[in-house]
Amino acid sequence: MHRLxxxxxHAVPAADAGGVAELTDADARSWAATLPLVKELAHLAVATDEGPLVEAMEARPGAAMVTDLNETSTRRWPHWAxxxxxxxxxAVLTVVLPCGARRRTQLFSLYGPRPGxxxxxxAAAAQAFAAPLAVALPAAHRAAALERALASRDVIGQAKGVLMTRQGIDSTSAFDHLVRLSQESNTRLPAVAARLVDEVETAAERGSGDAHDS
Incomplete structure (x- = not known):
């Protein structure tokens, strides 16, 4: 998706940044933003309910909209513009991707330095990228989910190691202990594991600092 x-x-003359955003009335998620500003503007659009991205949420899939940012747009969208x-x-060029999920609009936007x-x-050149981006977006979702799963597995493994060392128990008992903590606190297992690991790391850093001071 980043390459697309x-x-x-590069293909659209005068574009100097771009990205894909998924918007609902409550949140925004950015993909493949070429500059941090692109991600920031997507989140600001939802937070303020302003800007061409919010306006594009009402457009049909495949539609392309060009918005020039000038004094008029600033009066209309005082915070975002x-x-x-x-x-x-x-200027902003926004294309509605033809793969939006229910209650979630998926947009491809390009940003240029001057109105007009x-x-x-x-717009036609940007629309040519809509179909391949629509195909790439589910793959990006799957990759992100896999990364989260691997990260969760890693932190759970670290937490099990802490319990095994502290309590002298085996891996199965350590996992059962984490599950019990998760159920008792009504907290997801990865969050429980991460909190335990953070506590151990914080304690270790504090101990190291005390030793250094001494």
Whole structure:
């Protein structure tokens, strides 16, 4: 997905940044943002309910919209447009991807430095990337889910190791102990494990600092 977005930034004249965002009325999730600003603007759009990304949530799949940021847009979207203009954004080209899930709109946006910089040919070029991005987005979801699962497994393994060392128990008993803590606190198992590991690391750092001071 990163290569597709970077390819679009190079293929669409005057585009200097881009990214994919998934928006609901309550949150935003960014994918393949070529600059941190792209991610920031997606989250700001939801937080303020302003900007072309929010407006695009009402458009049909496949639609492309060009928005110039000027004094009029700043009056219309005082928080979002002011931040974008301050960061050097003058125009936004947004395409609604044809793969939106229920209650979630998936958008591909490109950002340019000056108003009037995107035209119909720019929109057509951006739309050409909509289908491959729509195919790549579910794969990105699966990869992110796998990364989270691996991270959870790793932290659970660390927590089991802590319990095995502290309590002199085997791996099965350590896991059962974590499950019991999870159930008793009504907290997901990875969160329980992460908290235990953090406590141990904090205690170790404090002990190291005390020894250094001594």
């Amino acid at each position: 977005v970077e390819g679009a930034v 002011r931040r974008a203009r301050t960061a050097g954004v003058g 910089i995107f035209d119909a040919s720019s």
